[in-house]
Amino acid sequence: MSKKKPLSHGQLRRMRANHEKRLSRGSTENQLPEINDSSLGQEQAATVISRFGQHADVETQDGEQVRCNIRRTIASLVTGDKVIVRLSTEPGSAIGGVVEAVHPRHSTLTRPDLYDGVKIIAANIDQILIVSSVVPAFTTQIIDRYLVAAEDTGIEPTIILNKTDLLPPEQEPEIEAALQRYQAIGYRVFRLSSKTGEGIDDIKHLLDGKVSIFVGQSGVGKSSIVNSLLPEAELLTGAVSETSGLGQHTTTTSKLLHLPSGGDLIDSPGVREFALWHLPAERVGWCFVEFRDFLGTCKFRDCKHLDDPGCALKVALAEGKISEDRFNNYHRIIASLDEQRHARYFRGSED
Structure with missing residues (x-):
């Protein structure tokens, strides 16, 4: 497949303008009926379960x-937000209430978007659970x-x-070595099978009393996993495409679910690549935790950590203080930055 040319600035401006027109039309066509303030009750605290x-x-x-309807003064609202609402006092009202304000967030999970810049996926999360699997193929690039x-x-x-349960014996040593590398630099690693139940109790304990979110490629x-943890949620599960080997996306909007342990789980749309x-x-570079002791100690301030003389990362690599796999994944990410900044970032149902 030929490589797509980066979009010109003019193309990007026209695309953004068209997108804004669609948003303007959609906000008018899809906006919920207005509520008279006199029909609303007192302010009270609430949590956003899902946004539509x-x-x-x-x-x-x-x-x-x-x-609830959302006040036009609220610029951003996502699953997990702590809000102030006023509920309708009229029996049989088409609208249950209005979200009046949003409390400050203690954390946000974001992703870049061509039109919206950095787009918030969910808020007030305590931990991110990065799910990988042997089907589709296990890859440390996505994990990193x-x-x-x-x-x-x-x-x-x-x-x-x-x-x-689907791990071929011949792949086990390679995958196990990769997982041990992550453990060696301080990350928690769990092995899980929704089919056999392996590791489910460990995950339940991990989620206890916290707000968590699962992320990972479609099909992992x-x-x-959510169905195993909370069967009554009855979430859709999608099979891996036999022709492409890629997962078929099933979740369409983020939703906050309550776990029996008292913790909350935000189930979010999967993405093929973050x-x-x-x-x-x-x-x-700073986000590669094992690099931090060496960053800023290279001979040259603008060191690219490739063949630059006096590169502290290259010395650490040679001394076994950082792994070759992580070092290579770092450079793959760096090499992709400019291309991703200019590429058309639309994925349809893959998002």
């Missing part, structure tokens, strides 16, 4: 779930992209290898 265009499903402190995203946001990541089994083009190269 111009409205959101919220849950009040007494457990009532209501679909998610780890960079997690380190950038300051949300604690954990790595989960799913579908261990995120929804299957783009990082919004991050400068220096930030990407």
Whole structure:
């Protein structure tokens, strides 16, 4: 397949303008009916369970779930947000209430978007569970992209290898070595099989009392894990495409689910690749945790950590203080930054 040429600045401007027109038309066509303030009750605290265009499903402190309109003054609202709402006092009202304000977030999970810049996926998350599996093929490149995203946001990541029941014996040493490398630099690693139940109890304990989110490629089994943890959620599970080997996306919008342990789980749309083009190269390097002791100690300030003389990372690599796999993945991410910044970032159902 031929490589797509980067979009020109003029093309990008026209695309953004068209997108804004579509948003303007959509906001008018899909906006919920207005509510008279006199029909609203007192302000109360709530949590956003899910966001749908111009409205959101919220849950009040007494457990009532209501679909609410969103004040136009609210610039951003995502699953996990802590909000102030006023509920309708009119019986049979088409709208359950209005989201009036959003509390400050203690954490946000973001991803870059061509039109919206850095787009927030979910808020107030305590930990990110990075799910990989042997089907589709296990790859440390994707894991490292998610780890960079997690380190950038300051949300604690954990790595989960799913579908261990499908692990071919001949691949086990290579995958096990990769997982041990992550453990050696301080990351928690769990091995899981939704089919056999292996590791499910460990994951339940990990989620206890926290707000967590699963991330990973489509097809790695995120929804299957949620079904194992919370069968009553009845989430869709998608098979891996036999023709492409890629997972078929099943989740379409982020949703906050309550776990029996008292913790919360945000189930979010899967992505094939976690783009990082919004991050400068220096930030990407810092997000490789084992690099931090060596960054800033190279002979030259503008060291690219390739064949530069006096490169501290190259010395650390030669001395076995950082792994070759992680070092190579770092350079793959750096090489992709400019291309991703200019590429058309539309993925349709893959997002």
